[in-house]
Amino acid sequence: MNSFPINSIRKDFPILKSKINNHDLVYFDNAATTQKPQSVIDSISNYYEKYNSNIHRGVHSLAEKATNEFEKTRTKIKKFINAKSNTEIVFTRGTTEGINLISSSLGKYKFSEGDEIIISEMEHHSNIVPWQMIAKEKNLKLNMINVTDEGKIDLNDFKNIISSKTKLVSLVHISNTLGTVNPIKEIVEICNTNNIISVIDGAQASAHSVIDVQNINCDFYVLSAHKMYGPTGVGVVYGKEKLLEEMPPYMGGGEMIKEVKFSGTSYNDLPYKFEAGTPNIGDVIGFKEAINYIENLGKDQIIQYEDKLRDYAQKELNSIDGFRIIGNSENKIGIFSFTIENFHYYDLGLLLDAKGIAVRTGHHCTQPLMDKYNLDGTARVSLALYNTEEEVDFFVDSVKNLLNR
Amino acid sequence: MKEMSIQKEIIDDFKVLDGDLEMTLNYLMELGEKLDVFNEKDKKEENIVKGCQSKVWLTYKKSEDKLFFSGDSNTAITKGLLSLLIRIFSGKSCKEILDTKLFFIGDIGLNRFIGTQRSNGLESMENKFRIIALSNK
Numbered sequence: 001m002n003s004f005p006i007n008s009i010r011k012d013f014p015i016l017k018s019k020i021n022n023h024d025l026v027y028f029d030n031a032a033t034t035q036k037p038q039s040v041i042d043s044i045s046n047y048y049e050k051y052n053s054n055i056h057r058g059v060h061s062l063a064e065k066a067t068n069e070f071e072k073t074r075t076k077i078k079k080f081i082n083a084k085s086n087t088e089i090v091f092t093r094g095t096t097e098g099i100n101l102i103s104s105s106l107g108k109y110k111f112s113e114g115d116e117i118i119i120s121e122m123e124h125h126s127n128i129v130p131w132q133m134i135a136k137e138k139n140l141k142l143n144m145i146n147v148t149d150e151g152k153i154d155l156n157d158f159k160n161i162i163s164s165k166t167k168l169v170s171l172v173h174i175s176n177t178l179g180t181v182n183p184i185k186e187i188v189e190i191c192n193t194n195n196i197i198s199v200i201d202g203a204q205a206s207a208h209s210v211i212d213v214q215n216i217n218c219d220f221y222v223l224s225a226h227k228m229y230g231p232t233g234v235g236v237v238y239g240k241e242k243l244l245e246e247m248p249p250y251m252g253g254g255e256m257i258k259e260v261k262f263s264g265t266s267y268n269d270l271p272y273k274f275e276a277g278t279p280n281i282g283d284v285i286g287f288k289e290a291i292n293y294i295e296n297l298g299k300d301q302i303i304q305y306e307d308k309l310r311d312y313a314q315k316e317l318n319s320i321d322g323f324r325i326i327g328n329s330e331n332k333i334g335i336f337s338f339t340i341e342n343f344h345y346y347d348l349g350l351l352l353d354a355k356g357i358a359v360r361t362g363h364h365c366t367q368p369l370m371d372k373y374n375l376d377g378t379a380r381v382s383l384a385l386y387n388t389e390e391e392v393d394f395f396v397d398s399v400k401n402l403l404n405r
Numbered sequence: 406m407k408e409m410s411i412q413k414e415i416i417d418d419f420k421v422l423d424g425d426l427e428m429t430l431n432y433l434m435e436l437g438e439k440l441d442v443f444n445e446k447d448k449k450e451e452n453i454v455k456g457c458q459s460k461v462w463l464t465y466k467k468s469e470d471k472l473f474f475s476g477d478s479n480t481a482i483t484k485g486l487l488s489l490l491i492r493i494f495s496g497k498s499c500k501e502i503l504d505t506k507l508f509f510i511g512d513i514g515l516n517r518f519i520g521t522q523r524s525n526g527l528e529s530m531e532n533k534f535r536i537i538a539l540s541n542k
Binding site for chain 1: 431
């Protein structure tokens with residue numbers, strides 16, 4: 001393998017040249033959102049400068065160009081996650097909206113009183129609250145799979161809580177707090193055997209692991225562009241065509257209709273049935289460039305580089321006195337939630353910011369998980385393809401200096 | 406006018422740091438460390454300042470018509486901020502506390518601590534002083 005072109009990669013991301021509080025920016029908050037390469041930024045400006053137009057129903061040249069570019073992203077993402085067809089790719093505002101779309105639409109016809117939904121203790125609030133809402137509305141039971149002390153899904157617990165009333169399982173592929181890569185293929189297989197609908201929250205996984213929805217064989221896979229070097233405000237729901245076909249629309253309005261009469265409306269075909277209103281055209285087009293960027297580098301090469309960086313970081317971080325990593329699965333990505341003895345994460349976050357280092361602090365939208373570990377929050381380092389061992393060193397030295405102050 | 410001069414003193418104290426964030430945070434933490442030891446028994450629900458990501462407790466004693474505050478936080482930087490508020494508000498009458506307008510924070514380069522979205526809740530702390538003053542009026 002050719003060596004990973006880290007120097008040229010860093011030049012592709014203009015924000016990495018920034019000085020923050022008179023220091024070089026060290027951006028370790030990638031699980032919250034990733035930075036964007038110049039090609040993504042340019043493609044969005046280019047759209048607004050050269051062919052801004054509403055899509056799908058225009059006959060003029062700009063509309064045709066905008067529609068083509070928009071639909072090219074759909075084709076791109078279809079290939080990126082290996083869906084069978086473009087009709088299975090629905091654009092949303094992000095993972096949160098995606099899960100709400102699924103829960104709300106399925107809730108209209110699929111669940112009856114007493115049915116059960118399973119999530120896990122490590123879910124992001126976005127994969128808890130929508131299910132709580134539908135459970136309350138429909139009198140469903142919401143069960144949580146235990147997470148082990150090292151931060152893994154307890155598969156035995158999962159098998160035990162499945163019942164004949166279980167209708168749906170919604171699980172995170174990679175935990176935003178723990179970094180744990182969950183055995184989703186195995187979990188989905190269990191779901192399929194038991195005729196249970198499976199939803200996978202791929203927000204953290206999409207940039208850091210290979211996604212093959214046909215291989216996973218899940219019913220739904222949800223992701224966000226902004227966590228994979230693309231713009232904010234764009235996400236994708238992948239759904240198996242058969243399910244999407246039978247599901248009622250999530251929102252009503254323009255684009256999602258075939259024919260509107262006051263006596264009744266017929267809905268558009270997939271995937272447009274789920275895309276009411278003018279979408280975020282410019283950012284969807286920008287998303288295509290983000291996928292191009294990942295593909296040009298090669299996902300395997302990226303993963304290889306990130307794994308090496310994760311191992312290096314893990315070793316160096318553990319050399320800090322009183323450092324405790326929350327989430328020690330043997331299968332994890334470069335996300336490190338941690339506490340340091342006698343050092344509050346809030347102080348740490350601010351003091352590191354003074355050195356130009358961006359980390360996230362708090363509960364990371366996973367309060368049930370924090371409760372499980374008896375924590376009110378942690379600091380979190382989350383790595384991406386443009387981070388380096390030198391940055392890890394600077395981080396570790398900075399923390400050690402703070403501890404010695 | 407007294408509280409104006411305390412705030413001006415604070416602004417002068419911070420001036421030497423020249424807006425350097427790291428030095429400012431370190432100085433804040435030093436100030437926090439100098440706060441009188443807070444009675445652990447007073448770390449109860451009714452003394453918690455709501456709306457802070459960090460935990461903050463605030464109590465007071467009334468002597469004649471003046472209020473004297475003591476407080477604590479589980480985070481060093483917030484404790485430093487709290488110490489500044491205690492310095493400004495302690496030893497004042499309820500009316501003086503309610504009449505005091507805070508202006509020092511922007512002048513010492515700590516604008517980041519202002520605003521409803523900020524998790525440290527400087528405003529929540531300030532409000533707690535005012536609520537105590539109102540309830541003792």
